[in-house]
Structures are given as structure tokens and as C-alpha cells.
Amino acid sequence: MSRLLLTAAGAALAAGPALAATGPFFSLGNTNFVVLIAFLVFVAILLYFKVPATLTGMLDKRAETIRSDLDEARALREEAQTVLAEFERKQKDVAEQAELIVEQAKRDAEAAAEQAKADLAASIERRIQAAEDQIASAEANAVAEVKNKAVNVAIAAAADVIAKNMSDQDASQMIDESIKTVDAKLH
Incomplete structure (x- = not known):
């Protein structure tokens, strides 16, 4: 300084x-x-x-x-x-x-879609099978009903024919034979 x-x-x-x-x-x-x-x-x-x-x-x-x-x-x-x-x-x-x-979600969605398709196909198959079973059952019921009607008609026709063609002696002989058949089957 x-x-x-x-x-x-x-x-x-x-x-x-x-x-x-x-x-x-x-x-x-x-x-x-x-x-x-x-x-x-x-x-x-x-x-x-x-x-x-x-x-x-x-x-x-x-x-x-x-x-x-x-x-x-x-x-x-x-x-x-x-x-x-x-x-x-x-x-x-x-x-x-x-x-x-995102990739996992896509895979899950695809798997779910495939499963849904399979479930839908199985459901449709079950419904078709159930419908076929109902149809078969209805058909069997209809056939049985027709058979029953045919048997009833045949029985009624046979009863008419028998009643017209049968005599009292033939009727008592048939009753006796029926009693013997029932007695043999019951014992």
C-alpha cells in the first residue's frame, strides 16, 4: 500500500x-x-x-x-x-x-373367447341333445298312446264280435278256463 x-x-x-x-x-x-x-x-x-x-x-x-x-x-x-x-x-x-x-390381457382375452366358444358349443350340443330326447320321448309317448288306443279299439271290437258270436255255454266255458289260469298263476 x-x-x-x-x-x-x-x-x-x-x-x-x-x-x-x-x-x-x-x-x-x-x-x-x-x-x-x-x-x-x-x-x-x-x-x-x-x-x-x-x-x-x-x-x-x-x-x-x-x-x-x-x-x-x-x-x-x-x-x-x-x-x-x-x-x-x-x-x-x-x-x-x-x-x-397388455400382451397378457390379450392372451387372456383370446383364451376367454376360445373358452366361451367351447362353452357355447357344449351348451348348444346339450340343448340339441335335450330337444332330441324330448322329441324321442314325445314320439314314444305318442306311439304308446296310439298302441293303447289300438288295443282298446281292438278289445272293444273283439268284445263286440265275441259278444255277438258267443253263446252262453261258450261264455261259461271261457270263464272257467280263465279261473283255472288265474288259479294256476297265483299258486
Whole structure:
């Protein structure tokens, strides 16, 4: 700092307007000399109160703060990149899982459709079989009913024919034969 004072004093002495002033230079009447003295006193006060050291300390402190902020920003950036990479990896995993789920759902839907077709075919086959069984049963019932009617008609016709052609003696002989047949079968 003392170099600075010497340089400032030398510059003040070598200055053109200072030489142009009238009268002796080292006089309180010379404004240039008064300004030089004031400047030197001002610089001396700054040095006495250690203003340059304080300013340097403040600048160093500010530089350290900026350095720590930069380090923190760098760390945050690295952390953000790590989080971004992890997020992208998770997003890729989720996309793959979603694709697998969709494929599985398609396979399940196809299997369900095939099963539904098979179930429908089996149901239709059962209904056709049930309808055929009902038709066969109705046909058998109709045939049995027709046979019963035919037997009843034949019995009625035979009874009429027998009643017209049979005598009392033939009737009592038939009754006796029927009693013997029933007696033989019961015992």
C-alpha cells in the first residue's frame, strides 16, 4: 500500500496542472497541494482502519460463498441427473410392464373367447341333445298312446264280435278256463 501512496504522490507532483499553479507548491494556498494532502490523509485513514484488509477479507468471504454455492449447485446438478436417470429407468420399466400386461390381457382375452366358444358349443350340443330326447320321448309317448288306443279299439271290437258270436255255454266255458289260469298263476 505504501507503494500506492508513493505512486499517488509522484503522480500528483508530476501532474501538469500542479506545475501550472502559481506560487510555491508546498503552500496551503495552493489547492493542488491541499488536495494532495487531503488525498494522502484519506489513504492514511483507510490504511489505519485496515479498510483494504477488510475489503480483501469481504471479497475472499464472498468468493468462498460463491465457491460453496457453485459446489452446492454442482452437487444438486449431479443429484438431479441421478434422479432423472432413475426416473427414466423406472419409466422404461413401467412401459415394459405395461406392454407385458397388455400382451397378457390379450392372451387372456383370446383364451376367454376360445373358452366361451367351447362353452357355447357344449351348451348348444346339450340343448340339441335335450330337444332330441324330448322329441324321442314325445314320439314314444305318442306311439304308446296310439298302441293303447289300438288295443282298446281292438278289445272293444273283439268284445263286440265275441259278444255277438258267443253263446252262453261258450261264455261259461271261457270263464272257467280263465279261473283255472288265474288259479294256476297265483299258486
